[in-house]
Amino acid sequence: MATLTYREAVARGIAQEMARDERVLLIGEDVAEAGGVFKTTQGLRERFGPRRVRDTPISEEAITGMVMGAAMNGLRPIGEIMFSDFLATCWDIVANQIAKTRYMTGGQIELPLVLRSANGGGSRFGGQHSQSVENWAMAIPGLKVVAPSTPVDVVGLMAGAIRDPDPVIFLEHKALFATKGEVPDGELVDVLGRATTVRTGSDATIVALAAMVPKAVEAADILAREGISVDVIDLRTLVPLDVTTVASSVARTGRLFTVEENPRLCGWGAEVASIVADECFWDLDGPIVRITTPHIPLPAADAIEDMAIPSADRIVETIRSSMQ
Amino acid sequence: MATLTYREAVARGIAQEMARDERVLLIGEDVAEAGGVFKTTQGLRERFGPRRVRDTPISEEAITGMVMGAAMNGLRPIGEIMFSDFLATCWDIVANQIAKTRYMTGGQIELPLVLRSANGGGSRFGGQHSQSVENWAMAIPGLKVVAPSTPVDVVGLMAGAIRDPDPVIFLEHKALFATKGEVPDGELVDVLGRATTVRTGSDATIVALAAMVPKAVEAADILAREGISVDVIDLRTLVPLDVTTVASSVARTGRLFTVEENPRLCGWGAEVASIVADECFWDLDGPIVRITTPHIPLPAADAIEDMAIPSADRIVETIRSSMQ
Amino acid sequence: MIDTSGAGTAPNPRPASGIPTEARRAMYSAMWRARVFEKRAYDLFMSGLVKGTTHLGTGQEAVAAGFSTAMRDDDMVFCTYRGHNHTLLRGAPMASLMGELLGRESGCCRGKGGSMHLTDVEHHAMGSYAIVGAHLPVAAGAAWASQERGTGQVTVCFFGDGTTNIGAFHESLNIAAVWGLPVVYVCENNLYMEYTPISSVTAVPNPAADRAASYGLDRIIVDGNDADAVYEAALSVIDRARAGEGPSLIEAQTYRHYGHSRADPGKYRPAGEVEEWMEKDPLVIYRARLEKLGFPAADLDRIEEAARAEIDAATEAAKVSAEPGEAVLMTDLWADGGSSWRR
Amino acid sequence: MIDTSGAGTAPNPRPASGIPTEARRAMYSAMWRARVFEKRAYDLFMSGLVKGTTHLGTGQEAVAAGFSTAMRDDDMVFCTYRGHNHTLLRGAPMASLMGELLGRESGCCRGKGGSMHLTDVEHHAMGSYAIVGAHLPVAAGAAWASQERGTGQVTVCFFGDGTTNIGAFHESLNIAAVWGLPVVYVCENNLYMEYTPISSVTAVPNPAADRAASYGLDRIIVDGNDADAVYEAALSVIDRARAGEGPSLIEAQTYRHYGHSRADPGKYRPAGEVEEWMEKDPLVIYRARLEKLGFPAADLDRIEEAARAEIDAATEAAKVSAEPGEAVLMTDLWADGGSSWRR
């Protein structure tokens, strides 16, 4: 058992798989010599050599396209897109090529690849370096989407993503990089598509993801003191989506709240809400309420960035007033 | 009054605005000499000259970026992205630059521009030329999103989009290009953000968009014969979203069905469903059901493409079995 | 670059230029197979049996023939929506390609890809890509895997003149050069994008060749209507790539006989242009050359007839095969064979 | 391209090269203002008052000074996250820039942009763009509007060496050349991207200049640490653009004294490299030149002092200004001033 930061867990997960399978390679901007601009790939080049861990030009279409082509031809490559906002610069490769190729070729082409990227706000970087784009990826058929909230999940889900035969978008949350957690020794491998219930309650269900999980837990603790007892579910992966865990919780609690960092419209919370409003309608005792970043780009100034991203207080207030 | 095809209505709407305002220009691939690959811009170059209607290289980032830069500096440009799938090739310019610039500059920069694109399936073009990407655009704060279903709406909403001071994504549906409708003479200008109730009923509400509107109407006619009477709402624009019209319909009918062509996850229907499940919860008499394309890329073969896109029959069956 | 058209008049089919007889026969057959395949695709499109669209490479067959003949069996090809010729000549069975055009389950992609996505991985035809430029970095990636795995494979990536103005072209050529990847980029310059002439939207006269220097590469132009010229150029750049000497960029100058796609009559082309290029029809000039080189006319006739028989049989097989159903529709999004997004 | 460093020893401040005295004084002042502004930004970042990030152009001031001095008042500038110097030297008040860095409502973007998005449209500083390459086509578009509207404005677009490998660079240069747009693209080659040397990922030694020919443009390299050289080059390409002779691409060779951003110590730089470039500090070499040209030392001291006084006042003004609140947060997504997505 070791205490690792979330950022160290990224390197640990990748290293575990690179040591196990020589077909695993990593490319991206500043990932090799510099160990990543978020220091998430530190030590990998030293350990696995300059061919398996390689710096690229600033060419996101090349990075993603090459990862795709290499996955077609016997490698299991990992590509880093430094900030998830930059996925927009290669969205054609991601959404139109990587996601669709297996289907469009009638299953001829398998793409065992991972695209990792630093996602999310809270770093005062402004609108082009702070987005939570998990909903962009979720909207594209053919992409699996992973967004862990703890170091141990980072390791296990990274291994699961790398071993998965399908393309995985792996979103590492910037605001969590410095957080710490216990990580067991030895090989860790998680299956994609399993949510975790991190708090158990009976009055309402909160579904959260990535950096929203600790906030939801904080809110749950405050609410518990007020006599409102809530389930907190960490989705961990958006595709596959663990509908079973969400639905069985709502069946018990009768109320659903989602906590999303992505801007309001067409977020993953809307998808979860629409599933519950369809499949669990008769279990519901009240409105489904989504707690999201407003439908705006994230501002840079700390004072207002903190107002935009859902906080424990906002979660508490929303649930409290909705449960009255 | 004239009978126009949907495709002719596109040119008519653009021409109306180009004649009125010399700051309106149109650029794109094959839009000028060839009149557009869908013949939607036919006659414009002849009428307004080769400087105001101009062919570009195959450079989608240049097209969208130039439209943005020109809008900053006194023009009201229109850019065509031939197929909406190709928006992915310039998504950074659309989602990170065009959408965010007004906000990020504290309101200093106004971007009165329109990006038009041919959207949707049914043409047997396969997965990279058939997507319905209205949900991609809806998910990005700072973009208005328009998707008309009739020739008269094409003209009015095109004018509304061009006159709008904000960036508008204007999606023309490929499967509707050949459809015809009456269009009044004279200037037509529509306000963005108003849904239309195209059928009135009392038992359920169907919300649809673009090519799904005629299918919803067809379904409504069949259901009426079976004694199920439904409201059919044509959203027309996704942003701004006419929540008022949807909510007041659901308040009357107690049931909501959405009909979407975009693939299932994080579609606009999820957003509408989640709003209703929150704000209209106590009006609901049963589950909210979404009818969507499955979460797959569209296949090319006609036999299976037709199975994938929601049909009048599928709408009827879904509503019938859900209303029992 | 290389022109062997005046290559001697030996009575036996053994050319002065050193191109083996078998290669020449293979190229002649390849061009005819491609020609009849696409003619049939066109006819079936016009009669409504091929739906959606088709983009014919008719007139450009010498490029596909020259390259496919020069490639090693396990070399990989990436091409565009105008990819019938390349996929066929890598070895994809005609019937499976025709099945795909007709939207049948027997199609190489089970009907899900359609005309713009012909793919036959078994024959190393790694896909037809319908968004301009997208496959250039993918080809680089396949080549990167060959390099890392030491397979000795070369990747050949075909694209059009219009593709040279999109960002992915630039990113791919640069990284391929920097990493010394075994990839050959082949620009088939047919003078047009869809309907707009390439010259009206490009800052240099030769859209690919004039940009090679930006990537530290040689400027290579080849007569894309001359199968021999293509073949020799192909051999030299493929050898180079296989030897670890890095990528090449070739501009093959050619012309498409039909319009861009579907029923496009190509009216935007100036008077006389089509006629001029019809005189340079790669099949016609190649037959003349082969006859001059001593190939018996009857042999050549037999090659043509074999192609016709093959397309007839392939069309029949495709026509009688079944349409895909819901099982195909919901299949093969994921490696588990299914398409479920939920657990 | 142009080197005026040995330009004579006239006792009066009237240089042999013909650069007006006022321009030289302006450039010296500009470089100092930029230098002190960024030094202060750095200090405030290190003390935790500037949050998020900062990217300093310290060491590269001669490029901004030379260009801004050569521009007409209504010429437009587009720059990157490393855009403090360019935005300031176009005329943005220091206090509003410092307010933005500190996340205050008095900031040029009301605190919503932050360090990477400094913008002052009133002074034709059309924005700092934080995604590599994105502003190149936007600059082309602004220039296109000038061309269509006949305003005579020229657009100048600054970017780094690493930006030459992204697709948007290629698309922008091509269309700017084809349409003959009045835009000047200026690559500030500071040898590094974030931490990786440009030479390790680029197929040509001069990432911008060696690619000019791909767009039919001249190969122009200028000493980016020499304000006079930059100024003269800027004048010539801006004149050209204004005369309707189309775009230019300039590679200005320079160096950043700090690391890439924030607290990056720049450890990846080889021994001696920083020292070597510190000797070419554009402020130091320019002062020496001006003194040699006869500018009185006291005058130059006064310019430096004025810059220091200005940054002190600006910092104070920014520090006492208010933080933005919810009203700012929910404002200015749309032209109606609000951010509502519903009706």
Ligand SMILES: Cc1ncc(C[n+]2csc(CCOP(=O)(O)OP(=O)(O)O)c2C)c(N)n1
């Ligand atoms: C990114 C993108 N933009 C536009 C298109 C539409 N389109 C399809 S083919 C084509 C012309 C391509 O021209 P070229 O590269 O010369 O190839 P050719 O068709 O002549 O073989 C265009 C514009 C597309 N498929 N992808």
Ligand SMILES: Cc1ncc(C[n+]2csc(CCOP(=O)(O)OP(=O)(O)O)c2C)c(N)n1
């Ligand atoms: C598309 C994109 N990829 C990556 C980044 C991250 N990034 C920010 S600055 C930078 C280096 C840019 O280098 P260069 O163009 O030389 O400019 P410089 O920072 O040296 O001024 C990188 C990779 C980005 N902002 N955008």
Ligand SMILES: [Mg+2]
């Ligand atoms: Mg072409």
Ligand SMILES: [Mg+2]
């Ligand atoms: Mg640099």
